[in-house]
Amino acid sequence: MPQPLLDIRDLNIAFNTARGPIRPVRDVSMSIFPGQTLAVVGESGCGKSVTALSVLRLIPTPPGEYLGGQILFEGRDLLKLPERDMRSVRGRDIAMIFQEPMTSLNPVYTIGDQIAEAVILHQKVGTKKAYKIVEESLCDVGIADPHRRLGEYPHQLSGGMRQRVMIAMALSCKPKLLIADEPTTALDVTIQAQILELLRKLQKENGMAVMLITHDLGVVAENADTVAVMYASRVVEYAKVEDLFDRPQHPYTEGLFRSIPKLGSGVDRLDTISGTVPNPAKFPAGCKFHPRCVRMNGDAKCATVEPVVREVEPRHWAACHHAAGYENAAGTTPVLDYKRQVTLDVLDAAGGVM
Amino acid sequence: MSDLAVGQALPTGAPPVPDRPLVARSWLAGVVLRTVGQISARVGLVWIGTIAFCAVFAPLLASSYPILLRVDNKWSSPLAAHLTAVDWTLLAAVPVVGVLLLLKSLSFARRFGIFLSITLALLTILLLTLDPKRTNVYDQFRALDTTGRVQSIWRTPIPYSPSDRLRDQFDAARPHPWAPSRDHWMGTEINGGDILSNMIHGCRIAMSVGFISTGIALVIGIFVGAMMGYFAGVVDLVGMRLVEIFSAIPRIYLLLAFVAFYDRNIYIIMAIIGVTGWVGDARFVRAEFLKLRNLDFVHAAIAAGLPLRSVLFRHILPNALAPLLVSASFGVAGAILAESTLSFLGLGLIDEPSWGRLLDQARAGGGGFHWWLATFPGIAIFLTVLAYNLIGESLRDALDPKLSGGQ
Numbered sequence: 001m002p003q004p005l006l007d008i009r010d011l012n013i014a015f016n017t018a019r020g021p022i023r024p025v026r027d028v029s030m031s032i033f034p035g036q037t038l039a040v041v042g043e044s045g046c047g048k049s050v051t052a053l054s055v056l057r058l059i060p061t062p063p064g065e066y067l068g069g070q071i072l073f074e075g076r077d078l079l080k081l082p083e084r085d086m087r088s089v090r091g092r093d094i095a096m097i098f099q100e101p102m103t104s105l106n107p108v109y110t111i112g113d114q115i116a117e118a119v120i121l122h123q124k125v126g127t128k129k130a131y132k133i134v135e136e137s138l139c140d141v142g143i144a145d146p147h148r149r150l151g152e153y154p155h156q157l158s159g160g161m162r163q164r165v166m167i168a169m170a171l172s173c174k175p176k177l178l179i180a181d182e183p184t185t186a187l188d189v190t191i192q193a194q195i196l197e198l199l200r201k202l203q204k205e206n207g208m209a210v211m212l213i214t215h216d217l218g219v220v221a222e223n224a225d226t227v228a229v230m231y232a233s234r235v236v237e238y239a240k241v242e243d244l245f246d247r248p249q250h251p252y253t254e255g256l257f258r259s260i261p262k263l264g265s266g267v268d269r270l271d272t273i274s275g276t277v278p279n280p281a282k283f284p285a286g287c288k289f290h291p292r293c294v295r296m297n298g299d300a301k302c303a304t305v306e307p308v309v310r311e312v313e314p315r316h317w318a319a320c321h322h323a324a325g326y327e328n329a330a331g332t333t334p335v336l337d338y339k340r341q342v343t344l345d346v347l348d349a350a351g352g353v354m
Numbered sequence: 355m356s357d358l359a360v361g362q363a364l365p366t367g368a369p370p371v372p373d374r375p376l377v378a379r380s381w382l383a384g385v386v387l388r389t390v391g392q393i394s395a396r397v398g399l400v401w402i403g404t405i406a407f408c409a410v411f412a413p414l415l416a417s418s419y420p421i422l423l424r425v426d427n428k429w430s431s432p433l434a435a436h437l438t439a440v441d442w443t444l445l446a447a448v449p450v451v452g453v454l455l456l457l458k459s460l461s462f463a464r465r466f467g468i469f470l471s472i473t474l475a476l477l478t479i480l481l482l483t484l485d486p487k488r489t490n491v492y493d494q495f496r497a498l499d500t501t502g503r504v505q506s507i508w509r510t511p512i513p514y515s516p517s518d519r520l521r522d523q524f525d526a527a528r529p530h531p532w533a534p535s536r537d538h539w540m541g542t543e544i545n546g547g548d549i550l551s552n553m554i555h556g557c558r559i560a561m562s563v564g565f566i567s568t569g570i571a572l573v574i575g576i577f578v579g580a581m582m583g584y585f586a587g588v589v590d591l592v593g594m595r596l597v598e599i600f601s602a603i604p605r606i607y608l609l610l611a612f613v614a615f616y617d618r619n620i621y622i623i624m625a626i627i628g629v630t631g632w633v634g635d636a637r638f639v640r641a642e643f644l645k646l647r648n649l650d651f652v653h654a655a656i657a658a659g660l661p662l663r664s665v666l667f668r669h670i671l672p673n674a675l676a677p678l679l680v681s682a683s684f685g686v687a688g689a690i691l692a693e694s695t696l697s698f699l700g701l702g703l704i705d706e707p708s709w710g711r712l713l714d715q716a717r718a719g720g721g722g723f724h725w726w727l728a729t730f731p732g733i734a735i736f737l738t739v740l741a742y743n744l745i746g747e748s749l750r751d752a753l754d755p756k757l758s759g760g761q
Contacts, residue, residue, distance in 0.1 A: 056657050062587055091659030104650035108672040117668075118658040169658070 003075065004031040005209050006055065006094075006177055011069035013047075013054055016062060022280040024050040028069075028235050029309075030228045032177065037203070037210040039224035039241070041217065041256075043277050047233040048213050052179050055211070056090055073177070092122040095170035099182040101162035105154035111138070112150030115169045122173045137172040138165070141198060160191035164198070171202055178203075181213045196223060217260060221245060229253050232278055232288035235309060239316040249318035251295045287321065295322040385676065388752035395748035398741035405738060409557040410444045413437055416512035416551035418492035424505040425498065432495065433510070435487050439480035447473050490515075493522035514538075514548035516555040516707040521546075531715070531724050541726040544715050547707075553730060555707040560738060563624055563693040564686035570628025571685055572678065575635025580666050582636070583643020590640070597633045605630040605692060613701045620703055623696065627689045634681050642674030676753045683746035687739040694735050709735050 013025040024047045032038045040048045053059050055071055057078060071078040078089065098104040106114055115137065116130040125133065131150065138146035141164040154162060163183065170178055180199065184192040196219060203210055212223060220227055220241065227244045229237040229252065237250040248254045255273040275292035278284055284291055290302040301321055309317045312325040320326060389395050408415060419432040437445075450472050454465045492515055498504055514520070520530075520542070534541040540549035582593035609626050616622060646652060647670065655669040696702045697710025709731040716728035 053653075058653055058656055087659045087661060089659070090657055096654070096657040098650045098654060100650050104654045106651040106655070106669050106673070117660065117664070121661075122659060166654070169654070 004072075005034045005074065006211070007031040007070075007072040008051070008055070009070045009072065011051065011054065011071065012067035013050060013059065014065045014067050016065060017281075019281060021065075023067075024233050024280060025054065026233045027308075028230070028233075030226075030235065030238065032209045032211055032226075034176065034209050035203070035207045036225045037212055037223050039212045039214060039220040039227045040230060041214060041220055041227060042230035043215060045277055045280065046230040048230050049181055051230075052096070052181050052211060052213050055179060056094055056096055057086055058096075088122075091118050091175070092173050093175055094177045094179065095173065095175040096179040096181065097163070097166045097170045097183050100186050101159050101166055102186065104166055105162055107154055110151050110153055111157070111165050115165070115172050118169065119172050133172060134168075137168040140171070140202065141165075141168040142194075143168070160187055160194070163187060163191075163195055167195070167198065167202070171206070171208075174206060175208060177209045177211065179211045179213070182215070183212075184216070184219065185214075192219075199223070217256060229256075232283060233280065234288070234319065235317075236289070236320070237316075237318045238309065243313075243316050247313070247316070249312050249316060249323040250289075250320050251293050251322070252289050253318075255292075255294070287319075289320075295320070385679075385749070385752050389745070389748045392748040392751065394744040398744035398748070401737055401741040402745070405557045405561060408554045409561045410448060412555045412558060413441050413510075414445075415510055416514060416516070416548070416554045417510045418495065418513060418515040418518045420495055420507050420509050420513075422506075422508040423495070424507070425503055427505070438486050439477060439484045442480050442484065443473055443477040446476055490517065492518040493520075496522055512539075512548065512551050512554070514551045516547055516552040517705065518548065518551070519546040520548075531727060533724075534726050540730045541724075543712060543727060549712060549726065549730060552707040552712055553709065553734060556709045556712070556731070556734075559620065559693065559703070559706060559708045560690050560734075563620070563627065564690045564742070567624040567627035567631065567689040568682050568685040570625060571631035572635055572682060574629070575632035576639050576671065576678070578632070579636035579639025580643055580671065583640040584647050584666055584670070586644065593636070593640070597636055600630065601633040603630055606695060609692065609696050610699070610701060613696065618701070618703055620706065623693060623702075624689075627692050631685055631688065635678060635685070638677045638681055639671075639674055642677065643670055646670045646673055676749075680746050680750045680753070683742050683749060687742035687746075690735065690738055690742075 008028060008030050011025055011028045012023070014021045014023050024045075026047075028047070028051055030038060030040070030051075040051065042048045050059065054066070055073075055078065059066075066079055069079075073089065073093065078086065081089065105111070112131055112134055115134040116127065119125065119130040119133050120127065123130070123133070135146045135150060138149060143149055143161065143164055149157070149161075149165075154165075157165065163186075167183075178199075183199070184195050187195060199210065200223060202208070210223075212219070214220060224241045227237075227239060227241050228235050229244070229250065231250075231252045237244065237248065237253050239249075244253065245257075248257055252273070255271070258271040259273065261270055273292055278288060278291070284303075286301070286303040286306055287293070287296075288306070290296050293302065296302045299321065305321070307319040307321050307326070309319045310326055312318045312320075312323045318326070390399070413433065413436075414421070417433055417436075419436050421431060421433045423430050423432055447469070450469060454460075454469055457465065460468075495507075499507065523546075530542050530546040531544050532538060532542040538548050538550070540553065543549055543552060578593055578596065582590045605627065608630060609623060612622060612626055652665065652670060655665045660669070693702065693708070694710035694713065697708045698714045700714050702708050702711055702714075712727055712731040713735075716724050
């Protein structure tokens with residue numbers, strides 16, 4: 001049975017701010033198998049970026065603090081690794097691309113110098129060889145005339161080009177896992193499609209796993225194998241992508257789908273989820289979604305007891321008192337053991353990518 | 355639809371715009387170019403260039419020793435025999451800089467490293483091997499000239515060394531200092547030394563005090579500021595208290611105390627000026643690091659697994675250099691002023707020619723005031739400090755996006 005490449009178990013993170021601690025990540029669990037794509041979806045501030053950053057231990061401590069949980073990468077707990085070992089994981093085993101291509105390249109170095117530094121460090125090659133590798137990886141991401149681009153500065157490139165350079169930089173050391181934090185948010189739609197297509201192609205070629213942070217459900221439907229929906233620092237729904245789109249179990253996920261415009265439906269106004277995202281400093285008691293929920297209907301339980309994630313139907317987890325089958329799932333095995341099977345199913349369906 | 359509308363090429367007499375090759379230029383290089391583009395910066399740089407030229411070529415410009423001498427059909431170079439290791443290194447550095455400027459393929463940092471290693475190696479070798487003549491019989495060549503044995507002689511433009519007391523021209527009726535005359539364009543100082551010669555050789559102190567003490571200040575300031583800005587929290591708290599303690603130390607009193615108790619050593623003076631001058635630099639670096647450490651490219655550098663050293667000094671520091679350039683150019687001016695002040699108070703170096711020491715003598719000569727001893731070094735100090743300030747101002751303007759875009 002294949003082991004998950006990355007297994008986040010009950011991760012808890014706090015930020016100690018001047019106005020008291022806030023908890024951007026609570027009891028978050030998710031796992032990614034080799035060659036698979038996990039999409040993490042949610043509104044701004046729901047904790048998805050913090051979860052991604054914590055995998056590479058990029059959360060500054062202080063003010064950040066890891067309260068508990070494990071981040072297992074190939075069986076090793078990344079949270080317990082000494083800084084020196086962590087540095088060899090970063091860049092070589094796990095790479096990351098950031099949301100804003102305009103600011104994620106260092107303005108004072110040429111493209112070639114920037115990528116070559118990491119290549120020299122991780123692959124233990126000389127400068128000449130490193131530049132050759134850089135040129136190849138620029139070629140891989142579809143940059144025309146890579147030799148000339150090597151000597152150019154970031155401000156000479158367009159946004160789409162810079163994001164391609166970021167991807168080339170992340171992939172130059174052939175990582176096993178790529179964390180893409182909203183890689184297409186800052187790009188226009190045609191470039192978005194190109195970048196996602198490129199990521200898919202490179203993922204297939206290298207057998208790399210991808211953790212895709214996004215708030216774009218279209219991107220999720222196109223790219224993901226498994227989806228984790230996050231709301232107010234918790235995972236509220238976790239399922240295979242088809243199951244989630246066919247039968248969303250959590251009212252927040254339903255609300256997200258309702259707010260997508262449909263071709264030819266003839267409605268003037270889009271549905272919205274009423275209310276606003278709660279402030280992390282003062283989350284409501286009980287279910288954090290209840291002030292905005294359409295299912296609640298004055299149920300006192302929603303306002304007092306916070307639901308945990310349960311398997312409400314086979315291989316489909318949700319945290320809602322009103323989800324069908326939620327009460328019956330009370331005694332089920334913890335979520336983690338089942339998650340493996342979810343991804344295994346996806347693997348089977350894909351004809352065995354591994 | 356008219357016929358003109360379809361398929362008719364627009365008449366145009368202008369030739370097509372030729373493709374210009376894009377020159378890759380870093381942001382910092384752009385700032386430097388914008389700075390040099392300003393008139394005030396050019397004026398400043400011309401003056402600093404003149405000072406630097408005088409500092410490097412001082413022995414060739416002003417010396418009592420002839421450059422070439424032919425006596426009894428034998429050629430000799432008394433000047434070369436008296437040049438010290440420092441003189442030779444400075445002269446050798448000029449062709450090294452020239453060659454390195456032509457090697458465009460190497461990066462600036464690498465060229466700077468090559469320059470430093472070559473000159474330091476040369477200096478060490480020369481210091482160990484070279485033993486210049488120490489007997490300073492300055493008047494012998496003027497005496498030789500009058501005997502008629504000299505077949506040809508090539509003197510420096512100003513034929514006086516700074517410490518040549520002109521003993522052969524002693525005249526009890528005309529005590530030194532002499533006012534400017536045809537022989538001594540800026541007059542002489544109270545011991546009889548030629549002032550122009552002293553001024554030229556004094557450029558060395560002015561240049562080296564400015565650059566070395568600012569260099570010391572920059573190294574300390576960058577290190578402390580980087581630590582405070584990057585780690586923040588407790589490190590920042592402790593660092594800021596350190597900054598406050600050091601900014602409470604009065605520089606001139608510390609210099610006076612050290613000079614009173616220890617040797618009058620130029621390196622101690624440089625070190626003290628540096629150690630008391632880093633606080634401003636540290637504040638600038640801290641502020642920049644606080645801002646930059648949260649930017650995506652810093653996260654990207656960490657996420658690429660680069661070691662802390664590289665993240666701090668390769669990725670953040672070059673982006674934080676801009677305000678430092680401004681503060682460094684003002685720092686150089688401040689250091690020159692501090693040294694001049696010390697020399698003016700009579701606590702500077704004893705044997706080395708220095709502008710401040712000449713200033714001091716303007717009022718020391720028996721109660722009178724010797725205008726030439728005040729004017730020439732005073733103008734030199736004023737112009738040098740002004741030049742550094744002009745460069746600093748131009749850098750600040752070049753760095754200000756609101757100004758650089760509007761002009």
